[in-house]
Amino acid sequence: MTGHIVIVGYGMAGARLATELHARNGDRKVTVLGAEPHRAYNRIMLSTLLAGKIDEPDVELAEVAGQGTDVRTGAPVTAIDRAARTVRTPDGDLVDYDHLVLATGSRAVVPPLAGLDPAALPPRVAVFRTLADCRRILATARSARTALVLGGGLLGLEAARGLAARGLAVTVVHPHPYLMERQLDPAAGAVLAGTLAGLGVASRLGVPATGLAADPDGVRLDLADGTALHADLLVLSCGVRPDTDLAAAAGLAVDRGVLVDDRLRTDDEAISAIGDCARPPGQGPAGLVAPAWAQARVVARLLTGEDPTARYRPRPVVTRLKAAGIDLAAMGDPTGGPGEELTFSDPARGTYARLRIHQDRLTGAILLGDNPSVGTVVQLFDRGAPVPGDRRALLLGRSLGNAPAAPAASPALMPDAATVCQCNDVDKGTLVRCWREGARTVDEMVAATRAGTGCGGCRQAVGGIADWLSEADSVGTPR
Numbered sequence: 001m002t003g004h005i006v007i008v009g010y011g012m013a014g015a016r017l018a019t020e021l022h023a024r025n026g027d028r029k030v031t032v033l034g035a036e037p038h039r040a041y042n043r044i045m046l047s048t049l050l051a052g053k054i055d056e057p058d059v060e061l062a063e064v065a066g067q068g069t070d071v072r073t074g075a076p077v078t079a080i081d082r083a084a085r086t087v088r089t090p091d092g093d094l095v096d097y098d099h100l101v102l103a104t105g106s107r108a109v110v111p112p113l114a115g116l117d118p119a120a121l122p123p124r125v126a127v128f129r130t131l132a133d134c135r136r137i138l139a140t141a142r143s144a145r146t147a148l149v150l151g152g153g154l155l156g157l158e159a160a161r162g163l164a165a166r167g168l169a170v171t172v173v174h175p176h177p178y179l180m181e182r183q184l185d186p187a188a189g190a191v192l193a194g195t196l197a198g199l200g201v202a203s204r205l206g207v208p209a210t211g212l213a214a215d216p217d218g219v220r221l222d223l224a225d226g227t228a229l230h231a232d233l234l235v236l237s238c239g240v241r242p243d244t245d246l247a248a249a250a251g252l253a254v255d256r257g258v259l260v261d262d263r264l265r266t267d268d269e270a271i272s273a274i275g276d277c278a279r280p281p282g283q284g285p286a287g288l289v290a291p292a293w294a295q296a297r298v299v300a301r302l303l304t305g306e307d308p309t310a311r312y313r314p315r316p317v318v319t320r321l322k323a324a325g326i327d328l329a330a331m332g333d334p335t336g337g338p339g340e341e342l343t344f345s346d347p348a349r350g351t352y353a354r355l356r357i358h359q360d361r362l363t364g365a366i367l368l369g370d371n372p373s374v375g376t377v378v379q380l381f382d383r384g385a386p387v388p389g390d391r392r393a394l395l396l397g398r399s400l401g402n403a404p405a406a407p408a409a410s411p412a413l414m415p416d417a418a419t420v421c422q423c424n425d426v427d428k429g430t431l432v433r434c435w436r437e438g439a440r441t442v443d444e445m446v447a448a449t450r451a452g453t454g455c456g457g458c459r460q461a462v463g464g465i466a467d468w469l470s471e472a473d474s475v476g477t478p479r
Contacts, residue, residue: 003028003098005303006087008077008246010034012043013275013292014103015061018069020300028304030069031095033087035076038131044289046134047155047323050141050162059131080250082268099270099303102247102258106240106276106287108133111150114211114222122214127236128159137235141166144232148172148221150209152179154321156237157196161323163235164200171229172201173221175208183319183330187345188352188366192328195350195369199325204229240287242277255279262311264299272299283314290315290423315425318378329374331381332356332364339363342395353395360386372397375461382419420465421451421458431465442466 005021007014010032018032034040040061048054079088086094108127110118121127124144126136141147141163149160152174164170172179178189179196193203204223211222212234219234242257253259253267257279264272264280275292291314301310321328334341339358345351351369355362355377362381367374373394380387380394387394416429426449439445442463446452451462 004096005030005099005101006095006097007032007101007103008087009103009105009275009277010036010040010071010073011103011105011275012040012061012289013105013296014101015040016293017101017103017274017296017299018071020296021304022069024300024304024306026304028068031097032069032071033075033077033089033095034071034073036130036132037074039071039073041131043130046128046131047158047162049134050128050137050159051165051324052162053165056131077246080246080271082250082271085270097270099272101299102266102271102273102277103275103292104243104246104277106242108236109239109241110236111209111238113209115213116211122212122219123216124219124232125212125214125234125236128155129240137163137233140233141168144168146170146231147233147235148219148229148231149235149237150221151237151239152176152203152205153182153237153239154180154319155240156235157192157201157321157326158323159235159237160196160201161199161326163233165324168200168233170201171204171231172196173204173207173209173223173229175206177206179203179205180321180328180330184366184368185335185354187343188330188354188368191345191347191350191352191368192326194347195326198350240276242279244277247273247277262313263302264295264312272303274299280312280314288317288319290425291317293424316382318382327367327369327371327374329365329367329378331378332362334364334366337363340391342391344395355391355395357387357391362387379419420461421449423458424450426451426458428465431462 005028007017014032018030021030041059042061045059049059075089077087078090086096088094108129110127124140127133145168147163147168147170149156149170149172152172156172160170160172178186179192180189196203208224209221210224213220218230218232221229221234244254244258247258248254258266258273258277260266260273260278260280262281264274264278266273274295276287295312298310298312301307316331318329318331334354334356337356339356342355344353349369353371354366356364361384365377365381367377416427419425419427420431430449431445431451434445434448439448445462445466452458
């Protein structure tokens with residue numbers, strides 16, 4: 001496709017699309033309009049930044065848009081004129097397009113609490129979504145001793161763990177009876193709460209917040225049971241909502257996201273949507289990076305004419321929480337449905353596992369704590385492959401003896417089709433080919449394949465494959 005492609009949004013989805021377009025031949029102009037004043041960054045790594053383990057330059061995305069791409073930061077779009085095929089910026093500039101891609105992401109939900117104005121958060125109160133939010137939290141955390149996190153979902157727990165790593169005494173307040181209720185069952189939630197308590201994060205569960213009062217000296221959070229909690233800092237992590245205002249104002253179909261087909265097209269053929277703001281058929285907004293990057297690839301193939309048949313096919317979602325001292329993977333629905341169920345719980349060691357298997361296929365799993373089989377379980381769920389006959393090895397990562405389960409023993413036993421990086425959909429075969437083409441370090445393999453540039457959880461696995469290849473190189477070419 002020739003002409004002018006305009007991308008609204010310079011987050012992880014918009015930046016990836018710009019790079020995917022640049023990587024493909026063709027005569028086209030690409031303009032990226034980002035509302036935030038800085039270059040694209042890895043939102044997944046903000047909790048690591050909050051913990052003080054990395055610095056701001058470390059969260060910047062290494063996406064290179066390249067020649068022919070005009071990236072404008074601090075340039076939000078205020079309106080779309082579909083008839084004229086233009087978008088408007090706050091200073092009145094009009095940018096014309098031949099094809100428009102919305103990658104506007106999502107916004108943090110500010111709960112309706114007495115004393116809280118969503119348009120002007122009081123001192124010592126912040127949401128946790130953007131780099132600017134992270135800076136606001138850190139500015140207060142540097143002189144704080146205590147913190148409250150309202151919301152015990154994935155992002156809330158990442159924020160809580162990050163603040164605890166800075167030495168703050170943290171309490172998570174969650175209206176539901178157990179943490180991460182969308183991904184976990186009550187038993188897993190209890191084990192997770194125990195693990196967090198050992199890491200300096202207390203939990204106040206099953207009681208909603210009703211109001212707050214904040215001043216330069218601290219925050220008071222009022223609870224429905226009549227009690228109140230006091231802290232130096234309050235972080236609101238009450239979910240996100242797709243940012244669809246621009247699309248709705250332009251008359252595009254919106255229902256819990258911008259409605260798109262399997263080509264990621266809206267009801268206007270000249271407009272696509274990807275990432276958190278988009279809602280593909282039969283799927284709500286995923287809120288995860290892997291679907292956003294897969295969507296960017298599909299749109300790039302379609303717009304460049306590389307593959308006119310390209311279609312977005314949602315893959316099973318795997319939720320990972322990997323913070324210092326916590327290792328959690330949840331997928332599917334292990335709590336109901338047909339088939340056999342296996343469970344194991346060892347709260348003293350912070351370990352919990354629950355699997356559901358139907359017709360020799362894994363339909364759901366929760367794995368919390370040190371479990372050597374987690375990689376195998378994720379692979380089986382992702383690929384819909386038959387589960388091994390030794391169910392105990394799958395549940396515990398151990399056979400009936402004490403030996404590790406065979407699938408985790410060596411990269412040599414992994415099939416080439418096994419996905420190593422879920423975020424970027426990089427399999428073992430791609431990493432092996434990368435090695436054969438000259439990459440000889442983990443950093444070189446990451447740069448060539450993008451494995452490990454999302455959540456970073458697979459970087460150790462990439463290192464293991466690199467070590468195996470290095471050893472195999474000394475005795476012959478690896479298979």
